Every structure is written in structure tokens, then in C-alpha cells.
Amino acid sequence: MIELAQVVQVTDATLVGPPMSVRGMASLDQAGAQDLSFLMPGRRPETAAGALLLREQDRGDYAGVCLFVQDPYLAFAQASALFEPAWMAQPGIAPSAQVDPSAQLGEGVQLAAGVVIEAGVTIGAHTAIRPNTWIGPNCQIGAQCQIGNHVSMYPGCRVGDQGRIHSGAVIGADGFxxxxxxxxxxxxxxxxxxxxxxxxxxxxxxxxDRGALDDTHIADGVKIDNQVMIAHNCRIGAGTAIAACVGMAGSTEIGANCTIGGAAGFTGHLSICDNVHIGAMTLVAGDIRQSGAYAGGVQGARPMRDWKRNMARFNQLDSLAQRLIALEKKINR
Amino acid sequence: MIELAQVVQVTDATLVGPPMSVRGMASLDQAGAQDLSFLMPGRRPETAAGALLLREQDRGDYAGVCLFVQDPYLAFAQASALFEPAWMAQPGIAPSAQVDPSAQLGEGVQLAAGVVIEAGVTIGAHTAIRPNTWIGPNCQIGAQCQIGNHVSMYPGCRVGDQGRIHSGAVIGADGFxxxxxxxxxxxxxxxxxxxxxxxxxxxxxxxxDRGALDDTHIADGVKIDNQVMIAHNCRIGAGTAIAACVGMAGSTEIGANCTIGGAAGFTGHLSICDNVHIGAMTLVAGDIRQSGAYAGGVQGARPMRDWKRNMARFNQLDSLAQRLIALEKKINR
Amino acid sequence: MIELAQVVQVTDATLVGPPMSVRGMASLDQAGAQDLSFLMPGRRPETAAGALLLREQDRGDYAGVCLFVQDPYLAFAQASALFEPAWMAQPGIAPSAQVDPSAQLGEGVQLAAGVVIEAGVTIGAHTAIRPNTWIGPNCQIGAQCQIGNHVSMYPGCRVGDQGRIHSGAVIGADGFxxxxxxxxxxxxxxxxxxxxxxxxxxxxxxxxDRGALDDTHIADGVKIDNQVMIAHNCRIGAGTAIAACVGMAGSTEIGANCTIGGAAGFTGHLSICDNVHIGAMTLVAGDIRQSGAYAGGVQGARPMRDWKRNMARFNQLDSLAQRLIALEKKINR
Structure with a gap:
């Protein structure tokens, strides 16, 4: 159980109601009397939640326990950390973990069953690694990282502090x-x-992937979703977020604070500036030098027959355009 | 060796020929005297197979051993189960498997080397798990499941009966x-x-991925291919089949009995009704409320020069359309 | 440290300068006095590198140590092998590796911690396998292979000599x-x-994936990047290179010496001849019978507003084309 006082502390909320504790967080319509929920700005507070994060101006005649905040979505994120179960099931270093004597482990490092730590590795304080992960020779891992199971870190790779790496991620395999x-x-x-x-x-x-000669480089605060492919010598700027299934060919450079939509692609040796936002499934094939939102490709599903008719015309586009131009000339003569 | 009597039992076939046994199944042109094969409807039974699943009306003057069925492709599927090698190389629980004392294992559970079962897990009878898989705290796995190696099940996830999960699948990592x-x-x-x-x-x-607050939900009988990405809070209806490399952004809802072509994408917060069939590499970006076949995008490979010409016109499409409209006005004035 | 004499030996270079040793390889602008670098044809040799692979005609007035070669990029590749760290951190067979007594291991095989080798496996001489990989029953692995960690080889699969398989690859899971x-x-x-x-x-x-009845087949010298999906019964010809995120549906046949761009797709049951080059993100949906370069789809990112306007016209393409044709008839009447 989490005391609302703890929620107040992490969200900087103003509590209107008695002290109480909640068991979990839930969405507005699923929440019960023991749950904390949150209200997006402008929505109506109709919920059975035991306590609610919301803006004061959205309260209306809601009589339940309120936690007033300026940004309920941000407060939801801040509060969510209180409810997550511990990353590790067991503290300490499991008997079946294999740690090379030359590895340096910081205070409070946790290693689960079957983890393999090779020679020359350094791991910062309070970092936790789930079962069967492999950390290759001379890797450096910072403090307070949470590393999943079946993660692969090839020799000589480096992760900073407070990283979270999910299961099956492969860091440092050969570039192609x-x-x-x-x-x-x-x-x-x-x-x-x-x-x-x-x-x-x-x-x-x-x-x-590892770089051919220089390093592949992922700056501070970058967030990368599942099944993303980042090729050798890419450089991703600070704070950029990359959705699932994105693929980047070698030496793609992405600026800071960009967002990349799912399954977008980059043809390699490109330079994308800061604050660029790329739509899903776009194939980026040239530099982008101006901030803003970009997209490409063909979006949307159509009934098969309609689509086939339009699709067939795509392969006639140049010829159709030339016929249009010829017609214009004839008319305007 | 498998007796044809066993094949008859699982396919409900009518055997025309002597009792015999076969060693394996093979395609029509690869099959030899010790193999069972099958004939798609309307094709000619030219094969050296020892026995053949086919429709009676397709027999012609074929003199080999016949197993008459109504649907040879279905019969092939039914018979194939007889020939698959055992999922596990060794019965029982391997000495190097690590099982938390609080885990509950049903009768006949098989755990291979290096499997890690955390606290509070329940596993149903006759479920088998291949080497080095991790089942996180409080997961529930049903009976008669076959779970590959290097599978990750994050805490608190649930799989029903008779599931088959292949190697490297990650169930319950954080939504993005x-x-x-x-x-x-x-x-x-x-x-x-x-x-x-x-x-x-x-x-x-x-x-x-696991849900943000509510669960990600995969209904009974869903079939999912390799390298599919299903984001947090998606819901997939019963009997839907999803081909490889499909990506779904968060809160995508797919109805029952749909088929999703390879590498299709869904932009999230969408609702797709039952019995919808989506073509390969389509980016679905809106709700679909009517059953049927849908597609999107540009399909087909063209010689590079032709493609470049048509491709260039795509970025002029709106201007070309407006010129066409202007021309129409001028002519029809 | 690597002697330049060793570099000369693998690259067939002509050394102009004193005998010396280098510590590593580096790109032209990052290289220091202890590094070997290389110069692409036609570029100017401006570098602080200790030694340089280059064409004699590109030397100009460069005064540093030169290694003259005909193809500097190829020489870079040849020399790079000298500088790679050993694949395995530890020689021999780790105590925690589990090898079935019926497995046959060649001379000098190295198995890391947690590797599981099942019954009937054969592994050729000097093959090395990283931690926690699973080699299923009756697999055959050739000599001098380097196999990463968390690799899965399902029963009965075969890899030839001098293969390199990276972490998390899954060979032989069920076709869909x-x-x-x-x-x-x-x-x-x-x-x-x-x-x-x-x-x-x-x-x-x-x-x-493994084949339904016959084998999936990858010929000699094929190079496959990360996160590629090859479905059951595909056949890939010798020397073909496949970039990351490519997906092939079942029974796709690719010829020899093809190159497939990143995230390209194949709809299955296709035949692509030798020496075909496919552009990134192209969805190949028909046979290709003539060598050459092909592409499809829509490439490039555009400012969102421009893209939306053009994109909307895609779904009117057939109607626009028909209006153009009608206009042509009217004018030319």
C-alpha cells in the first residue's frame, strides 16, 4: 500500500481529503476504491477511484479525494514509479552467476541466476541484472541501471547511469x-x-551495432522502443525518442529532442537536425536541416479493389503527368 | 515409423490400400516410398510417395495407397503432428533449472537446463520449457504449453493452455x-x-508489451508469427492470425478472425472490426468498421529508372491534380 | 600491437617506410600516430595516422608511412581481421556448459558458460560458442564457426564452416x-x-524458420544483417547480402549475388533471379527475371503539410487519371 503522502511528495500535488493509502493505479473507468487514477485536462471526473490526480479547474462537483496538480499526465508518470514491483526477485548475487575475478562491482549490485560477467567489466552501484544476461569483456555499466534477461553486451561497450535495457536487446554486435x-x-x-x-x-x-572504427553513439536521455535496429556508427542526440521497429542504416545522425514514428527507416549517411518529428513508416532518404514535422510514404488502408485501382496508377504517374503537361500546352497555345 | 491407421484416426480418412507405416511426410515431388504426402484439390497425383492424402475425385488412375479426405490441406495439418519430434530432449526437471520453492508445478512439467522459475509462478500439467528461459515472479502458465529457449516472461503475465511460444519471445516488457x-x-x-x-x-x-495500467490482451486461438511487435494495451480478438514483422502501436484493438499481412503497421488507438484482412506493409491509420479485405501503400518492385520517375511525381501529386482541375474548368467553361 | 609486416601479408601491400607496429585502426580524421588508416580512391591523404593504406596515385606529397594497394577499401577489410579481439574470453569448455554425451565435438571447440548442447549434435574443429546458447538435438555445426550468446538452433538444423551467428538469432523455429x-x-x-x-x-x-516439409536453404557466402525474417522454405542464393529488417514470406527464392536493401519485403512464393538489387523498403510482389536494380514504394520525408496534400491525392489517383483521359478525348476529338 502506498500512502497518498508519498504521491504528494513525488508529484508536488495539493491533497484535498483525508490521509489514506492506495493499492495501485488504474485507468479512470477501471479504478476502484483502493486505486489512484488521473484525469486528463478538460475531461469529466467520473470515476470510482479512491483518489484522483487532476487539475483544480477540472474538479467540478466531484466529491472524491483529490490531488491537484498542474499536469495530471506528468503526475501520473511521477506517481507510477511508486507502484512498480522491484526489478529483481532476489537481492544479491545468485550462486549460479559467473563473475570474472577482474570485474569490479559497485555496492549493492544484484546479479540473477546464470548472469555471465566477463573480465575487465565494471558495474556501478545498485545496478541490477536479470537472469542469463551476458556482459562481455571490458564493458562498462553505470550505477542504478536495470538490465533485463537475455541481454547481450558485446566486448567494450559502455552504458551510463540509470539506464534500463529490456530483455533480448543486443548491444555491440558487428555492424554489417x-x-x-x-x-x-x-x-x-x-x-x-x-x-x-x-x-x-x-x-x-x-x-x-558496434561501430566499424569509431563508436556508435547514443546520447543522454534517449528512449528507444522494442525491435529498433541502429546500425554501426549512428549517432542519436540527447532526449530523442524512437518508436518500435525503426531501422537506421549506418552512419545516420539524428539530432536532439527528435521523435521518430514506428517502423520509420533511414537510408544511412544522413544528418537530421534537432527537434525533427518523423511520421510512422516514413523512409527518410536525405538530410533534414530544419526542425518540424515530416512524413512520407502512403498511409491508410483502403478496400482492396479501390486500392488496387489507385495502386496501378502509381506506376503510370510519370506518363500521366506528361500527358497532363502536353494537354496544358495544347490548350494554352 | 507411423502407422497409416494413426493417420486415418487423426484425419478421418478412408484408407484404400494395405496397412503400412511411413517414416515421414514430404512434398509431392520429394516424397519417396516411405513418405506420406498430400495432393491439393484439382492437382494430378504424380508422386512416388508411399501414401497420399487426397480427395477421392482427384484420384484418376493413381495406383498408389490412397487416404481419401475432404480437405487434403487440413488433413496434412492434422497428420503433421504425428511426425514432429518431441519438444523436449530430456524429460523431467534439469538439475541446473532454478525453481523458487513457492512456485507450483503441475504434473509432468518439464524444465530444461538453465530455466529460471521465480516466486509465485504456477505452471500447468505437462507444460515443457526449453533451456535458459526466464519466467518472472507471479506468472501463470497453463497446461500443455511448449515454451522455447530464451523466452522472457516479465512478472505477472499469464498464458493459457496449449500455448506455443518460440525462442526469444519477450512477454511483458515495459510499454513505451x-x-x-x-x-x-x-x-x-x-x-x-x-x-x-x-x-x-x-x-x-x-x-x-505489458499494459500501462490495464492488461494487453491476446484472446484464445490467436496465431502470431516471428518478430511481431504488440505495444501496450493492444487487444487482439480470438482466432486472428498475424504474419511476421507486423507492428502495432499502443491501444490498437483488432477484432476476431482477422488476418494481418506481413510488416503491416497500426498507428495506435485504432479499432478494427472482426473478419478484416489487411495486406502486407499496409500502414493502417484509422478505424475499420466493415469486414473485408483492405490494403495500402505501394506494392511491387520496378526497374530503378522507371521507379524514380514515378516516385518523383508522387511529391507533385497535389499540384498535378490542381492543374488537372484548372484545365477541366477551362475546357468546360 | 600489430606489425605492418602482418598488414602487408594480408593485403599484399607495398610498404614505403620503416618497419613499425600499430595499435589499432581508425578513420582518417580520428587516427593518431599509433593507428593504421585507409584512404578511399581520389581523396586527399590528410591524416595524423601512423600508417596509411592507399593507392599509389593518391599519395601526392604525403610524407607519412604508406602501404600501397590497388583497392584500399578491400585492404581495410583484410587488415581489420588482425585487430579484432578474440571471440571468446576463455578457452576450452566452461564447467557450466552442458554437453550431451552423444554430441561430437571437434578439436579445439570452445563452449562458454551455460551453453547447452543436446543429443546427436556435431560441432567442427575450432568452433566457439558464447554464453547461454542452445544447440538443439541433431544439429550440425561446421568448423571455425563463431556463434554468439543466446543463439537458438532448433533440432536438426545445419550450419557449414566459418559461419558467424550473432546473439539472439533463432534458427529453425516453426514456420507459420x-x-x-x-x-x-x-x-x-x-x-x-x-x-x-x-x-x-x-x-x-x-x-x-524451418521448412514445412523441405528445408529452408541458405547457400554459401550469404550475409544477413540484424532482425531479418526468413520464413519457411525460402531459398537464398550464394553470395547474396541482405540488409537489416528485411522480411520474406514463405517460399521466396532469391538468386545468387543479389543485394536486398533494408526493410524490403517479399510476399512469398516468388522467384528472383541472380544479380538483382532491391531498394530499401520495397515490397516485392512478383517474380523478377532480369538482373538489375529495382525499387518500389515512396521514398523521402516531406514537411507534414505538403505530404498530407500529396498523400490525399494518392487515394484519388484512379479517378484523376480517368478525368485526364476524358479531357484528352474531349480536346482531341
Missing amino acids: GFAPSDQGWVKIHQLGGVWIGDRVEIGANTTI | GFAPSDQGWVKIHQLGGVWIGDRVEIGANTTI | GFAPSDQGWVKIHQLGGVWIGDRVEIGANTTI
């Missing part, structure tokens, strides 16, 4: 580099690493 | 939720779970 | 096959395997 030769592809062994800053979140089964 | 603030993104800790019904198949390296 | 029936989907148990040739590289979290 081959030189053509008469005898077929010759592998370019990937000699760079991956440098990841502080407060970075990396989703499940996401892959971030 | 952050609230913007003056200090950057503030994480919305994901407090919901994942609820998965009976007879659900989940492909390799697929990720299904 | 179900027959419809009155009682819902009936699983087609996948009875084929996966056959992978020599010198194949497979990226992190890539999935290659």
Missing part, C-alpha cells in the same frame, strides 16, 4: 560491413564500440 | 510510455500485465 | 503454417529443417 572482392564479400571486422549515455531506455529485442 | 516535462522524458512505469488466452502461438523474437 | 477448419486454425507442424552453407553471417535477432 563487407568489401566486395573477386573471391566474394570480405568481412570488415568491426573495431569500434557502442557508447550509451545516462538515463537511456532500450526496448526488448532492439539491436545497436 | 513517457510524459514530457521540463527535465525531459519522465517514465510512465508500466503497471498492467499481459493476458494471453488458450491455444495461442507466438513466434520467435516477437515482443508483447 | 496453419490450415483453416471449422474449429479454427489447425497447426501444420513444421517437419523440414534449415540448411545453411559455408561462410554465412547471420545478424543479431534474425530469425530463419
Whole structure:
């Protein structure tokens, strides 16, 4: 049970009602008497929640326990941390974890069953790693990180403080580099690493490849969803958020505070400036030098027959345009 | 070796020929005298197979051993189960599996090497789990499930009976939720779970995120291919089949008995009704309220030069359309 | 430290300068006095590198240590192998690796902690496997392979010599096959395997499904990037390179020496001939019978407002085309 006083503390809310405790958080229509909920600005406070985060001006005649805040969605985020179960089921270092004697573990590090820590690794204080994860030689992991199970960190990669890396993420696998030769592809062994800053979140089964020579670079505060692919030598600016299934070819540079929609692609060797917002499934194929919202591709599902008719015309577009131009000339002559 | 009598039993076939046994199943042109094969309706039974599942009317003058069925493709599926090797290499619970004393294991549960079962987990009878999989605290797994290796089940997730989950699947990682603030993104800790019904198949390296507050919900009989991404609070209706590489943003609701083509995307907060069929690589961006087949995007590969010409016109489409309209006005004046 | 004499040996270079050793490789502008770098043809040799791979004709008045080669990019690839750290942190077979007594291991095989080798497996000489990987019953792995951690090889799959498989790759999970029936989907148990040739590289979290009846087939020298999905019964020809996030539906056949751009898709049951090059995010939906470069889809990101206007016209394309044709008839009457 969480006391509302704790919620007040993390959200800076003003409590209107008696001291009480809640068991969990729930959405407005699912919440019961033991739950805390939140009200988006301008909505009506119709809920059975035991306590409600909301703006004072949205209260109306709501008689329940109120926690007044300026930004209820932000307050929801702040409060949510109180209700999350512990990252680790067991404290300490599991007997079946294998730690090389040369590794340096900070105070309070937790390693679950089957974790493998290779030589030369350093792990900061209070970082916790779930079962069967592999941390390769000479990796550096900061303090207060939460690392899932089946995570792979190839040799020499670096993660800063307060990172959260989800299960199945692979950090530092080889970039995809081959030189053509008469005898077929010759592998370019990937000699760079991956440098990841502080407060970075990396989703499940996401892959971030090591650089060919220099490092792949993920700045502070970057948030990356599941199944994202970041190729060798990409550079992602601070605070940028990348939705699921995005793919970036090598040496893509993304600025700070960008948002990238799901399944968008980048053809590589591009430079995207700060504060750019890219729509879902857009294939970015050139530099972007001005902040703003961008999109590409064809969005929306149509009944199959309609779509087929329009789709067929796509492959005639140039010829249709030329016929239009010819017609214009004829008329305007 | 499998007796044809067993095949008859699972397919409800009529055997025309002597009792015999077969070693395996094979496609029509690869099958030999020890193989069972099947004939799609209307095709000619030219094969060296030892026995053949087919419709009686397709027999012609074929002299080999026949198993008459109404639907040979369905019979192929039914018979295939007889030939699959056992899911587990070893029965019982491997010495290196780690099971929390509070976990409840049904009769005949099999756990391979390196499996980690945390506190409060329940596993139904005859469920089998391959090496190095992690089942987090308080997960519930039904009976007769087959769970691959390196599967991750985050705390509190639920899978029904007869599920099959392939290697590298991640169930219940955090949904991608952050609230913007003056200090950057503030994480919305994901407090919901994942609820998965009976007879659900989940492909390799697929990720299904836990809900923010309520559960992500996968109904009975849903089939999900590899590398699918299902975000927090999605709801998938019974019997829906989802091909590989599909991505769904948060709170997408898909009805029952839908089929979703490979690499299709959903922009989130959408509602798709029952019996909808979506083409490959379509980006669905609005609700669909009527059953039927839908598609979007541009399909097909063209010689590079042709494509570039048509592609360039896409970015002039609105201007071309307006010129056409202007021309129409001029002519029809 | 690597002697330049070793670089000369693998690149067939002509050394102009004194014998010396270098610590690593670096890009032109990052390289210091202890680094080897390389110069792309036609560029100017401005660098602080200790030694430089370049064409003799690009030397100009560069006074540093030179290694003359015909193809500097190829020489870079050849030299890079000298600088890569060892694949394995520890030689030999880790105590916590579990090897079935019936498995046959060649000379110098290295198995890291938590690796599970099931019955009937054969592994060739000097193959090395990183922690927690699972090799299922009756798999065959050739000599001098490097296999990452958390790799899954389902029963009966085969990899040739000198393969490199990255972390999280899943070889041989079930193809996605179900027959419809009155009682819902009936699983087609996948009875084929996966056959992978020599010198194949497979990226992190890539999935290659087993065949339904026959094998999925990856020929010699194929290079596959991360998060690629290859469905059951696909066949990939020798020397073909497949970039990240590509998805192929079942029974796609790709010829030899093709290159497939990132996130391209194939709708299945297609045949693509040799020496075909497919652009990023193209959805290939028909056979290709002639070598060359192909592309599809809509490429490029546009400011949101422009894009929306053009995008809206896509769904009017057929009607616009018909209006154009009608106008042409009227004018030319």
C-alpha cells in the first residue's frame, strides 16, 4: 500500500481529503476504491477511484479525494514509479552467476541466476541484472541501471547511469560491413564500440551495432522502443525518442529532442537536425536541416479493389503527368 | 515409423490400400516410398510417395495407397503432428533449472537446463520449457504449453493452455510510455500485465508489451508469427492470425478472425472490426468498421529508372491534380 | 600491437617506410600516430595516422608511412581481421556448459558458460560458442564457426564452416503454417529443417524458420544483417547480402549475388533471379527475371503539410487519371 503522502511528495500535488493509502493505479473507468487514477485536462471526473490526480479547474462537483496538480499526465508518470514491483526477485548475487575475478562491482549490485560477467567489466552501484544476461569483456555499466534477461553486451561497450535495457536487446554486435572482392564479400571486422549515455531506455529485442572504427553513439536521455535496429556508427542526440521497429542504416545522425514514428527507416549517411518529428513508416532518404514535422510514404488502408485501382496508377504517374503537361500546352497555345 | 491407421484416426480418412507405416511426410515431388504426402484439390497425383492424402475425385488412375479426405490441406495439418519430434530432449526437471520453492508445478512439467522459475509462478500439467528461459515472479502458465529457449516472461503475465511460444519471445516488457516535462522524458512505469488466452502461438523474437495500467490482451486461438511487435494495451480478438514483422502501436484493438499481412503497421488507438484482412506493409491509420479485405501503400518492385520517375511525381501529386482541375474548368467553361 | 609486416601479408601491400607496429585502426580524421588508416580512391591523404593504406596515385606529397594497394577499401577489410579481439574470453569448455554425451565435438571447440548442447549434435574443429546458447538435438555445426550468446538452433538444423551467428538469432523455429477448419486454425507442424552453407553471417535477432516439409536453404557466402525474417522454405542464393529488417514470406527464392536493401519485403512464393538489387523498403510482389536494380514504394520525408496534400491525392489517383483521359478525348476529338 502506498500512502497518498508519498504521491504528494513525488508529484508536488495539493491533497484535498483525508490521509489514506492506495493499492495501485488504474485507468479512470477501471479504478476502484483502493486505486489512484488521473484525469486528463478538460475531461469529466467520473470515476470510482479512491483518489484522483487532476487539475483544480477540472474538479467540478466531484466529491472524491483529490490531488491537484498542474499536469495530471506528468503526475501520473511521477506517481507510477511508486507502484512498480522491484526489478529483481532476489537481492544479491545468485550462486549460479559467473563473475570474472577482474570485474569490479559497485555496492549493492544484484546479479540473477546464470548472469555471465566477463573480465575487465565494471558495474556501478545498485545496478541490477536479470537472469542469463551476458556482459562481455571490458564493458562498462553505470550505477542504478536495470538490465533485463537475455541481454547481450558485446566486448567494450559502455552504458551510463540509470539506464534500463529490456530483455533480448543486443548491444555491440558487428555492424554489417563487407568489401566486395573477386573471391566474394570480405568481412570488415568491426573495431569500434557502442557508447550509451545516462538515463537511456532500450526496448526488448532492439539491436545497436558496434561501430566499424569509431563508436556508435547514443546520447543522454534517449528512449528507444522494442525491435529498433541502429546500425554501426549512428549517432542519436540527447532526449530523442524512437518508436518500435525503426531501422537506421549506418552512419545516420539524428539530432536532439527528435521523435521518430514506428517502423520509420533511414537510408544511412544522413544528418537530421534537432527537434525533427518523423511520421510512422516514413523512409527518410536525405538530410533534414530544419526542425518540424515530416512524413512520407502512403498511409491508410483502403478496400482492396479501390486500392488496387489507385495502386496501378502509381506506376503510370510519370506518363500521366506528361500527358497532363502536353494537354496544358495544347490548350494554352 | 507411423502407422497409416494413426493417420486415418487423426484425419478421418478412408484408407484404400494395405496397412503400412511411413517414416515421414514430404512434398509431392520429394516424397519417396516411405513418405506420406498430400495432393491439393484439382492437382494430378504424380508422386512416388508411399501414401497420399487426397480427395477421392482427384484420384484418376493413381495406383498408389490412397487416404481419401475432404480437405487434403487440413488433413496434412492434422497428420503433421504425428511426425514432429518431441519438444523436449530430456524429460523431467534439469538439475541446473532454478525453481523458487513457492512456485507450483503441475504434473509432468518439464524444465530444461538453465530455466529460471521465480516466486509465485504456477505452471500447468505437462507444460515443457526449453533451456535458459526466464519466467518472472507471479506468472501463470497453463497446461500443455511448449515454451522455447530464451523466452522472457516479465512478472505477472499469464498464458493459457496449449500455448506455443518460440525462442526469444519477450512477454511483458515495459510499454513505451513517457510524459514530457521540463527535465525531459519522465517514465510512465508500466503497471498492467499481459493476458494471453488458450491455444495461442507466438513466434520467435516477437515482443508483447505489458499494459500501462490495464492488461494487453491476446484472446484464445490467436496465431502470431516471428518478430511481431504488440505495444501496450493492444487487444487482439480470438482466432486472428498475424504474419511476421507486423507492428502495432499502443491501444490498437483488432477484432476476431482477422488476418494481418506481413510488416503491416497500426498507428495506435485504432479499432478494427472482426473478419478484416489487411495486406502486407499496409500502414493502417484509422478505424475499420466493415469486414473485408483492405490494403495500402505501394506494392511491387520496378526497374530503378522507371521507379524514380514515378516516385518523383508522387511529391507533385497535389499540384498535378490542381492543374488537372484548372484545365477541366477551362475546357468546360 | 600489430606489425605492418602482418598488414602487408594480408593485403599484399607495398610498404614505403620503416618497419613499425600499430595499435589499432581508425578513420582518417580520428587516427593518431599509433593507428593504421585507409584512404578511399581520389581523396586527399590528410591524416595524423601512423600508417596509411592507399593507392599509389593518391599519395601526392604525403610524407607519412604508406602501404600501397590497388583497392584500399578491400585492404581495410583484410587488415581489420588482425585487430579484432578474440571471440571468446576463455578457452576450452566452461564447467557450466552442458554437453550431451552423444554430441561430437571437434578439436579445439570452445563452449562458454551455460551453453547447452543436446543429443546427436556435431560441432567442427575450432568452433566457439558464447554464453547461454542452445544447440538443439541433431544439429550440425561446421568448423571455425563463431556463434554468439543466446543463439537458438532448433533440432536438426545445419550450419557449414566459418559461419558467424550473432546473439539472439533463432534458427529453425516453426514456420507459420496453419490450415483453416471449422474449429479454427489447425497447426501444420513444421517437419523440414534449415540448411545453411559455408561462410554465412547471420545478424543479431534474425530469425530463419524451418521448412514445412523441405528445408529452408541458405547457400554459401550469404550475409544477413540484424532482425531479418526468413520464413519457411525460402531459398537464398550464394553470395547474396541482405540488409537489416528485411522480411520474406514463405517460399521466396532469391538468386545468387543479389543485394536486398533494408526493410524490403517479399510476399512469398516468388522467384528472383541472380544479380538483382532491391531498394530499401520495397515490397516485392512478383517474380523478377532480369538482373538489375529495382525499387518500389515512396521514398523521402516531406514537411507534414505538403505530404498530407500529396498523400490525399494518392487515394484519388484512379479517378484523376480517368478525368485526364476524358479531357484528352474531349480536346482531341
